Amino acid sequence: MFDALQENLGAAFKTLRGQGKLTEGNMRDGLKLVEKALLEADVSYEVVRTFMKRVGEQALGEKVLGSLRPNEQVIGIVYQELVNLMGPVDHSLHLKGKGDVTVLMMCGLQGSGKTTTCGKLGKMLKANGRRPLLVAADLQRPAAIDQLHVLGEQLDIPVFSDRTTQDPVKVTANAVERAKKLEADVVILDTAGRLHIDSELMDQLKRIDQRCHPDQIYLVVDGMTGQDAVNSAKAFNEALELDGVIMTKLDGDARGGAAISVKEVTGVPLKFMGTGEHLENLEPFHPERMAGRILGQGDMMSLVEKAQQEFDQDEAKRLEEQLAKGEFTLDDFLKQMQQIKRLGPMKKVLGMIPGMGSMLGDLDELDAEGDLRRLQGIIHSMTLNERRKPKTIDQSRRRRIAAGAGVEPSAVNDLVKQFDTIAPIMTAMAGKGMGDRMKMMKQVQSEMAGNPAGMLSKKKQSTGKRLSTKDKAQALKERQKRLKQLKKQKKK
């Protein structure tokens, strides 16, 4: 989507290239596309209107209209404004000391994922050395109590329930009492799903609130919710004064515009997001990632974070040093790919890369693991020298490598070409800050866009994308600076 948006914006502006400046009318066409993207992502209509007004004022400013790449500027403004809308974040659960009992209460519509989220929070708390107690306060839905008990068993977390009463207020009050006896320090209340217009059940929530005084009340919102998110979030916030929002089911292809709507009407921070059915799939909410997702930009930050967790740190450091020296060999390429493989199923990883999100449909048929294996085979069939200097691979060597790897000689060619594309980027990336890296990734992405299978043959680029002499000098300077730093570190 982001690609489509970027492309459409580009097309809208391109017509004017060569004629000098961009007009306001053209900009308005471009902004209309942004509006469409937001509405299709289920951002509330009112929010979109005010948002577009704000973006419009900035985009129509002289700075953007006069700039070389107005489409990129506009996307930048949109992205930043989205981040502003969804921030600031607060990932703390505001737990009291371990001797005290902190009460967390979950509420939300039916089927938003409250019970599963309770389990996920319990798991997270337990991993952090807390002693959670899950409380089955959903006496409405058949077998909801059983569901929580099963979760408790899986997680080895105690569950409090009382099948003799129909009054959740009583259950929760008793549970908080019991927590002290069980030496639990965090009580998680799983309330029944209810409609925000059901005044009787909303009153019941208020009674639980008054009786148990939860320290934190979280609204659980289905990430696929449409325009109605505004109505329900508002009603829950008015009834309970929420402390935070947890978005669920964000592992699908929903763009999650409801996040913006909910944040806008309640003003409370978005805390966590559910990204899978398994109990460890709960992640802190990051506005930057969500903004990217709403625009269809992929989840680069998550990938980076995950990579940091999974990557072999020493190997990464060695690679970093190599890169700083301007060296990046096929061997490094191979090692990198092996590390990427460790991140998990290729498809999930690819989905997090900007520009890949929209292509995930095609990826269903893509045998990413197989491709990777083939590439590995090719590289393994090379001599060390060939890996270091792929330029030495001539026709006869190519044939030998292909025979060794059991592929067509053209596959060897493709790989070398791919490497040619990536190597300079990797080298340039070394020693850059996160922002610059993101920018570079965008460049990679645009190069990959026409080539979703990842077989990125080196394409002829428009001159606009090439590094200017100044940029090159800058990159060189930074590389040398980085090298110095590394040397210094080694001396120490």
Added chain:
Amino acid sequence: MGFFSRIKAGLKKTGAVLNTDIRDLFKSEGRLIDEEFLEEVRGILFRTDMGYDSTEALVEEIGKKLRGRVVQLEEVVDVLKAKLKELMHQPASPIEYAASGPTVVMVCGVNGAGKTTSIAKLASQFRSEGKSVVLGAGDTFRAAAVQQLTIWADRLGASIVTAPSGTHPATVGYQTVEKALADKIDVAIIDTAGRLQTQSDLMAELTKIRAALAKALPGSPHEVLLVLDATTGQNGVSQASKFADAAGCTGIVLAKLDGTAKGGVVVSIRQQLGLPVKYVGLGESHEDLAPFNPDEFVDALFSDVLAATA
């Protein structure tokens, strides 16, 4: 309560929002239809979740027919209604019962859409028509899903086929149809675990369940219903498209329409995929299920406006 009043009661809030808004636009004698007016209409339509293209099509229609005129309320309502009915037009589509032997209905949807509750409602509906029902507890993944369905089966006087947690759902489906055949039961409803439409392995599982049903009884499943949460936004289109691909959906059960959500995404779905809505869920009780009728659906949305001005 008749069908019309029931759907109207369920949609009351929905209708109220839409109608009040429209009425606000026509404070006195009539209003000039201009850009500002159209923008307001656009906002109202967007709030129904009917999606960008459907909304733009409707607004364009109004603009084309009425721009520059000062109109009465009924005129705009008529235009909206006509266009909506045209968009939602579909052949009357009740459940297709098998000519002989049991009718097999498979139910699927994303997590938390309301599958199990909808199955209970369907079973209740079939039971009230004097049909015998067997439920297949095919959600062997989610904790306590089998218990939830068992409780419903007991309440509704339906039999149920269960299997231990972790059993392949296709096995449960096969056994359910076998039981329906052996006991001469009229309708077999197969539950499936909730899954997001992007989980291709789980979507493939649906195809497999379908195949298992067909193996047990050629020609089945006779209906594959996708349960769609009415609060769902534009992702509903992706859900419908991918579930239809994997499971061969024959229709939609639009659940949770008793809230303030409009479920307008079915307009997009209908428009893009041609998948009809068969039932709407209007409450938590097992009786709160009504067959979907597009004309009445649209009329119910607007009936308050006409009643107020008549």
